[in-house]
Amino acid sequence: MNPLFHPHLINGPGGDPVVYIEFKFERRAILFDLGDLQSLTPRKLLKVSHVFVSHTHMDHFIGFDTLLRVSLGREKKLFFYGPPGFIRQIESKLNGYSWNLVENYQNALEIIAVEIRSDQMREVSFPVQASFRRRPEETVRPFNGRLLEEESFGIQAAFLDHKIPCLAFALEEARHLNILRTGLEALELPKGLWLKALKEAVWREEGDDFPIRVWTRDPARFPERFFPLGFLKKHLVKITPGQKITFAVDTILNDDTERILMDLARASDLFFCEAAFLDADRERAREKYHLTAGQAGRLARQAGVKRLVPIHFSPKYAADPSLLEREAQEAFAGRT
Ligand SMILES: [Zn+2]
Structure with a gap:
């Protein structure tokens, strides 16, 4: 398998917890926990788009300043996810500095804090042009265990108990679905657009009896036929699970x-x-x-x-x- 995500433990098992997960096909990375980041180069830090913080004990959160500093003056959105109280804590960190000269920055850095509670996620934004003052709008969504859904992966979270709520995280790559050429040959079926419909029916998890129309643009060569999804799945489809990386501390x-x-x-x-x-x-x-x-x-x-x-x-x-x-x-x- 050719993994899409490359995780590195930054400070070794004895240092502050940080796992840096690099994306293979994008200039992008995410972080699990935000301990000391000084061993990461600015180049690497600038790839970070999303940061998932288990809890805000110092050794899990002290890297915030390092990341903020290299990101200043950049046009980007930086997302931070954390446990109850997190928005106030991000706000307090930002309030700990004077920002009187940043309002004129051409590039718009935006810090977005997402606070996860047992039943909801609250999201607020702190734009650099407002000297990192909190925007009044707040987005509230139900929390169902999923923090982020993108096409190629998703992030799940769950609450642990460190005498305060502490989050554990899992990154799950989407499954890969391949059509077996050998299967097509064995059944003497043509390639074509119908394979897209077949894949979509598999993703939608239609029942085994669901009819799939097999057709080509040339009905003289191949008259259309219908097959049950279960039959085609068995002979033509190979599903490979994606990579899963889980992080749990404290x-x-x-x-x-x-x-x-x-x-x-x-x-x-x-x-x-x-x-x-x-x-x-x-x-x-x-x-x-x-x-x-x-x-x-x-x-x-x-x-x-x-x-x-x-x-x-x-x-x-x-x-x-x-x-x-x-x-x-x-x-x-x-x-x-
Ligand atoms: Zn700890």
């Missing part, structure tokens, strides 16, 4: 968060999951509302994840972070 493990995380991370190709403490220190992890490496590994295994990347190690293990890596991977492999 949560206690209980029945609720376990279920939520399993659902979100299910069948991910890549799962960035916090592994803050060792199982031996699980009481400490619980008191601090964090996961252990063993918990991360077992969760990833149960969710059918393909690859686990344990992150956000506690500085307690700075002398030997490989302990956390090993414990997580052993649990993931089902050996503990």
Whole structure:
């Protein structure tokens, strides 16, 4: 497979959490979490269009200034998504500086903050030409677990529990649908516009009996015929799931968060999951509302994840972070 999205963990497993996901065919990137960004070049930072912030503890939000600074004077919209209270916190960050000279900027940078609550998403805008004062209009939409839908991918989010609401995120690439040339040959069916209708019927998830008209512009050569969708699907269509990348940090493990995380991370190709403490220190992890490496590994295994990347190690293990890596991977492999 030729992946469309290239994720990089920026500060290693011991540093501030940031996953930079680069798009293959666009000059574009998104960020999961907004810890220290100083190791990213301005060139890379300028590709960022959307930022997803789990919660606003300092190590997850301190990169805001770095990103804002390189983006000033650019014509772009920068979207930030975060948990309850997020709009006020973005506003407070912007209010922390004086902006008396930016009103004349030719290029219109616009900061857009989207605050996610349990049942709704509120969106407000802070344009540079208004010295980043909040526009009075506010858009309110219901929150159904989906933050963003684009043609090639979508972003989902779910709430975890870090003694404050904390968001976990998943990027899902759209499925690929291919028509098998060998299937067409075997059934002696022509290529043509009807294949588009076939694909659309598959996307719409029509029933197996749904009739598909097979035709060409030359009825003398191929008189039109009808086939049930189920039959054509079986012989002609190959659906490949897209890439899935999940990111979860800073949560206690209980029945609720376990279920939520399993659902979100299910069948991910890549799962960035916090592994803050060792199982031996699980009481400490619980008191601090964090996961252990063993918990991360077992969760990833149960969710059918393909690859686990344990992150956000506690500085307690700075002398030997490989302990956390090993414990997580052993649990993931089902050996503990
Ligand atoms: Zn944290």
